[in-house]
Amino acid sequence: DDRADPAATGAGNGGELTVFAAASLRESFTRLGQDFEAAQGVRVTFNFAGSSALAAQINQGAPADVFAAAAPANMATVVDAGNSDGEPVTFARNQLVIAVPRGNPDGVTALSDLTKPDAKVAVCAEQVPCGAAARKALDAAGVALTPVTLEQDVRAALNKVRLGEVDAALVYRTDVRAAADDVDGIEFPESTGAVNDYPIVVLKDADHPAAARAFVDHVNSDTGRAVLTAAGFQVP
Amino acid sequence: MAGGTARARPTPTVAPRGTRRTGRTPVALLVPAILGLLFLVLPLAGLLVRTPWATLPQRLTEPGVLTALRLSVQTATLATLLCLLLGVPLAWLLARVQFPGRQLVRALVTVPLVLPPVVGGLALLLVFGRRGLVGSWLDSTFGVTVPFTTTAVVLAQAFVAMPFLIIAVEGALRGADTRYEEAAATLGAGRWTTFTHVTLPLVAPGIAAGAVLGWARALGEFGATITFAGNYPGRTQTMPVAVYLALETDLEAAIVLSLILLTVSVVILAGLRDRWASAP
Amino acid sequence: MAGGTARARPTPTVAPRGTRRTGRTPVALLVPAILGLLFLVLPLAGLLVRTPWATLPQRLTEPGVLTALRLSVQTATLATLLCLLLGVPLAWLLARVQFPGRQLVRALVTVPLVLPPVVGGLALLLVFGRRGLVGSWLDSTFGVTVPFTTTAVVLAQAFVAMPFLIIAVEGALRGADTRYEEAAATLGAGRWTTFTHVTLPLVAPGIAAGAVLGWARALGEFGATITFAGNYPGRTQTMPVAVYLALETDLEAAIVLSLILLTVSVVILAGLRDRWASAP
């Protein structure tokens, strides 16, 4: 793509890299972006939002160089529309844990503890990645759980625990780490079969393909992995 | 003011319409009006273009869709009633009674308007939630918890919709001629009777406008609902929540659901408005 | 109707207020009014309880916060102006001109109200996006793309806010006595002059109410903004978007940001309303 005036496209200044990234990556990517700017001298601008909204934006011609999604399904939307440049790579994984109020007052130790009659549990809706993962894990454990709510995303589920509205929620380990003041995370074995992959790709319409590739490399570099690991992600 | 019988007379000077004053519609008004209409309607066209018409009938018959639709219409209607019940008196208070701090109250009423709905839902949790200011008392006294119930949906919708109703009704009350209320008083009507028998009928168009605003806002409400009431099919999953979740996986599905929601609301509003729009 | 000088007379039969008719405020109105007020204000109290007051000053001075706040106020104001420019004529058309399909247009105007904002943003993208109905033409003809710019924020806000303005103004227009417009016509005023010199001043309170509604809705707009305009600090990251992001990591931060937004809007509205509320 050789558009003459990148400014007029709304993509911003010439030396600016635009990264569309899932909202759950905000803290990690902001740090990675700072490192990258320092190392490469290229300004990085992030557009954090829900992965699905980002995918829709990209497919409608949004001026983006890199897309980092929170689920392969959202990435597939972009790839299928022919808007990616090359194959996406998985740069991080996230695993489910049981979030309970700090100190675990109900003594939850396993998925089956969530099926007690008076237990209020929040899980994500199946349409969002953490919900799909929870379904998988519950099926694997053979647990028939009736949650009080199917949340729109992990943060919402987690916030229900933080506010004491539910007794437990199935969320990602990264989320529990970020909210360590209020919640404890209980690991459970069935979660290993329900890991969620985060793919990243350079986009076809990228104004700065070289810098974009450099950023993807940076995410997959040791520095990148360290930052992601610190946030609670697993790295491949 | 009555509708009147329009006499069709295709003349350069425009056919007069009933008892209304007539004349050519000025371009300076017509052009922005049409631009405004296009601006509001074009995006709808954008959605229609992307609609997968082939799969539409199948989607419509999916059981979850109808459930969510029914729940949406029911809760929005209940929320509107709640808004009317609490909001009209509050609007009246703001418009007709002078009390210290009235300006502040008036500004506070707009708070739910400005609050991002998700934060509104959060705030409702902080008050009516299991650990909330009022909710913990409700729980310990009556064993009642509000969140994750259909009641919570209604409350969330009412919370975001009420300011619209209040502001619209207060505007109507301020525009109404208070001398009719004076006349009622001299005929022995107290403030309450005057309110019900004179003020309310006089500002009926304003109240109707406010109710329509509130209903539509409640029908489209998503953020506060999902935060305060959660998402459970048949109990708290309204259409906007269903749309949002569909959006996560399937753009077309979300568009179809939105169009269903829109069609129902346009049909209901067009039907209702036929009644009240011709009244005054 | 003028404000008048209230004479303080603490008597069982209530002090009369100015030229207004007076009397005891009926309990049947007072109780629901106060309940309504509590319902709207209590959640705010819930937020205040959870506010980390200690870290508040520090948050306030974070550069991103002020930028987002300024952007929010600016874009909401521009969006309101756009709504006034296009919406008032449209409201006038709906209230004063009979044309075929008026009922339908009236119902269509409420579409953005009912549409979940995220879908609204999507619809805007489908129309004004680089691949959209209008956007592709804009891009190829003028080399202009709208999404992800501050203009897109204004458009998104105007899209969701305009119905509020239109419905409020149309209600006010229907409530206004059209005979003043007739009198203006007999004095030589065409429809345009009548509109600007008679109709507009007569329905000024209604327009003000509509503008307040629209501004507040625009200020709180999130879903359509983040979908259509994205989330770029300083360019498209408004306060509600910042709140949404803060919610991802830090509940308290989100509450603080919301309170800042609320305070600013309440202050601005209380200031503005002082002016127009005393006018009629």
Place this chain on the structure above:
Amino acid sequence: MTTGRPASLGQSVPAAGPRLLDAHLVVDRDSFRLDLPLTIAPGEVVALLGPNGAGKTTALRTLAGLLPLSAGHLTLAGRDLDHPVRRTWTPPERRPIGVVFQDYLLFPHLSALDNVAFGPRRHGLDRRQARDLAADWLTRMGLAEHARRKPRELSGGQAQRVALARALAVEPALLLLDEPLAALDARTRLDTRAQLQRHLAAHAGAALLVTHDPLDALVLADRLVVIEHGRVVQEGDAATITARPRTDYVARLVGLNLYRGYADGHRVRLGDGFELTTGDHHEGEVFVAFPPSAVALHPRRPDGSPRNTWPATITGIQQHGDNLRIQLVGPIEVAADVTPAAATQLRLAPGQPVWAAVKAAETRAYPAAPG
């Protein structure tokens, strides 16, 4: 006081000379139909009279362009302003017509001055000129000190005078006035009436004045048109109408007793068999009219000259100026004026039977067919 049916009048009597206004106003409103032929010559002032609901305001609204004609036509100074058959219609703002509305309709957001300046501004004057002109008009109306007031701060009469000034300030070719003096007090009314008269005399245009006040009509108007139930029942100059009322309404307006009957020389047989002897000699359908003051009341059957005497019963007594007006039933309903002294002497009271007498010389008879 019984009345005959108004005679069928057919076409309106055209004004003498050239016609500024030439109209036949036909409007259908629910069950009400206005059917009013109306012509006005340049400079002429026509008063439109009629009971409440007769259609006076309706007629004014069609002339002003606020209500379309259902049929008929409306031509002003040669211009077709409304002609359903020819499908032409001119909107109100392009008609050279000014209106003073029955309930003022002053713009509530404008001061008295700006209300009056509104029209001149629309007719091309700049703000300064328009305000000067408006101030001038307000001064003429004795409202100079109220120029800055908003309408709601004016008393009813002050508001009415501002409305009058507002309509006059655009110097319309045809001025329409719906009860312009009704809310004015006696003093202001006299002044305003005189001014109005001067103004109407000064300009070449015409005026149509709706009024209930016979004095206003007689003083201000060159010609009177009386309508009832949307149709013309009588039309002509003040003298004719005062002398020869043709309907009950007109008779009351001018203060006469009126009957319709069949004349055979000096004797007129009324509908119910009763006969009146009149001074005038006619044959066929006639009206008979005489003033209440011509009716004498007697405790017993009078001998003497009056040829018309009949027994009657008093149904009502009202003060009427210095006299008392006595309502009587009997073979005919009649009103009689007596002095308070006479009333006391006769011990008049409701229910009391008396004898009424009218001298034939004091009655007037004229043909019921118009002409």
Place this chain on the structure above:
Amino acid sequence: MTTGRPASLGQSVPAAGPRLLDAHLVVDRDSFRLDLPLTIAPGEVVALLGPNGAGKTTALRTLAGLLPLSAGHLTLAGRDLDHPVRRTWTPPERRPIGVVFQDYLLFPHLSALDNVAFGPRRHGLDRRQARDLAADWLTRMGLAEHARRKPRELSGGQAQRVALARALAVEPALLLLDEPLAALDARTRLDTRAQLQRHLAAHAGAALLVTHDPLDALVLADRLVVIEHGRVVQEGDAATITARPRTDYVARLVGLNLYRGYADGHRVRLGDGFELTTGDHHEGEVFVAFPPSAVALHPRRPDGSPRNTWPATITGIQQHGDNLRIQLVGPIEVAADVTPAAATQLRLAPGQPVWAAVKAAETRAYPAAPG
């Protein structure tokens, strides 16, 4: 027509017998101040007259409870309704007072019938009873066939009559009427006036009637209170006020020329040195009044008897009933009535100098100090 300042009247003349209404209404409105002592006896009908903006509506509003008193007091049937010093105030709906408003204020959403039934409903009648009563009232007002109409479908006069019926239907102890007959046509006015008179006579309550029509005031009212600039300028029964006007406004109302001067026997020196000879004999400050018909006009200085002759110039001529009313300036302003025949003979025209003459016997002089 120049006038002296109204004499200071001090306290209102109390009505004879027991007082139903006993009030001293003091209201401040911007630059305007109403200061009106007012008492009304049971069954009494008082007419409140005054030029536009005199404060009549303001007085009515304070009585109705729509405007609080600034000072003074308001007692009706022994109940303190408004007393700033005692800090008592009764809201309008608990005052036994009915009001007919100057601009009707019929509820636009209710039919004529329901407008009238509104008051009775509030006073405890059930829907059926209230409607029957309302239908009854509408019938009495000649509006039976319009019962189902909405106010906007009524003509101005019809609306006014519905408003009248609405206020009367609650049978208030004190009935306030702001120009109740102004919009009625001559015929309806006569009927409605008679009905009003009957109704006022029938109930024990009192009525205060604001009107500009001297005839209404004379026919309907037992006593007249005339206010100007918010203060009483004259008060009394019709005969006194008609015979002895004390201000220019009252003089015009009753159709007299009025002057104030200093009497020395039969000679009265007016302010500007001019002297009038009167039939009455007085000393000190007096008013002198005479009717326009007492003024004779002559082309040259008349010899003969009239002692008062002076040169004058015609400034205006108006039709006035059957006569012409001539406005004259000169040493004093004066109005003269002449027959059209005389006017033609004298060739009267504006600007023309004439001689005016008034016989001393036709003038009336009375002390300026009230009593």
